[in-house]
Structure formats: C-alpha cells, structure tokens
Amino acid sequence: MMRTMFDRLFAGRNGIDQLNIALFVLAILCWIGSLFAPTRGLANLLHWACLLAAAFCCVRAFSQNLGRRQQENQKFLAMTRGFRIGRNWRAKMEQKRQYKVFKCPSCGVKLRVPRGKGKIKVTCRQCGASFEERS
Template structure:
C-alpha cells in the first residue's frame, strides 16, 4: 500500500543517480562533522545539500537532471580511474609501474630483473628501465 503510493508519487520523477548518491554521502559526512564541530555554517551547508538531493530526486525535469549527472560523471571518472589504478599498483608487488618517457603511457615491468630494455606499445619508443 505504502509502496504503491510511493511508486505513484515517484512516477514521472527523476529518482536517484550517482550524483545524488554522492550528495547524500557528502551530506552524511558533513552532518557528522557538524555534530562534532557545531559550526552554524556547516549546519546550513548540510541542510542545503539535503534540499538539493531531494529536489533532484523529486524533479520532473528529467533531461536536465540527467545532464547534470552526466557532467558529474565526466568530472569524477578520471579521479575514480586514478584511484583504481593506484589500488592495483599498491597491491601488485610483482611489477614496477612507470610512465613512458616519450609519450607518458602507463607501463609496467616485472620486478627484480635488473636493467631491461622496454618497448612502448603506444608510441614505439625503446628505452632502458630498471625493474
């Protein structure tokens, strides 16, 4: 019953997306911070974040909200990718990671093989690298 009412209420509305999830996570973090710090500005900011998140969720202007989310993903995707490669690098103890001195392409070599000649697959440069 409540579920149906909610479904009816939400029909034609935008709902959740990655940007809203992000806003809510930031909201929770700031909310906890505001409990500790008790800054009036922070309280206001958390409230504004919550209002934006709700506004976006209940919005009927779906195209506009979708465009906002796309923009958000465009901004955050490189950051997330860097984070992912960093995690892979840290957990991968069998390889040494470096960038091609010619084109900047990310490369890796097996560790502990001394000085080896590396051939860049991206630009074709050949150079020596210690492994």
C-alpha cells in the same frame, strides 16, 4: 505495498541517481562534522551545508525536468571519472584470472588471449603481425 507506493511517488520524476547519492553522502558528512566541530561558527557552517545538500538532493529527486537532471548527472560523472575508475578492481581481477595480456612486438597494442591454451600463435588485430606465446 511500500514498493508500489514509492513507484507511484517517483513516476515521471528523476529519482535517485549518482549525483543524488553523492549529495546525500555529503549531507551526512557535513552533519557529522557539525556535531564534532571545534567552534560554533564552523558547526553552523557545516549545518547549513548539510541542509543545502539535503534540500538540493530532494529537489533533484522530485524534479520532473528529466533532461536537465540527466545533464547534471552526466557532468558530475565526467568530473568524478578519475575517482570512480579504480572501483572495477574485482572485474579486473576476474579478467586477469581468465585471460593473459600480451603486447604486440611491432605496434605495442595490448592483446588478450584465454589462459590455459598452451603455446598459441597470436595475430595482432591492428598491424597483422604474428608471434607465438604461451597462454
């Protein structure tokens, strides 16, 4: 029942995306910071930053201008790409267990081959050079 109510509420609206999640986390951090701020002025500043972040998050979530909100989200993702790149460590570790990576001796391109196939002949896709390696 709650799920259908939220689905109806957000129909045709932007909803929650990565930028909204970041704004929500920022609002919570500002709120916590305002509770433990050493001075009254800093506490007020953090309190207003919390309110602004939460308000902007709500405006973006209920906005019907989907194109503009998607552009904002894409810019945010482009700006934070460096921070998010290390989050796929689990997938990288899984890939490391299943595949072995070699560098082509002539052009230096990385080549991925399945593990456990014994000694195999690897052919570079880029330059066509062949070499034997143990997988």
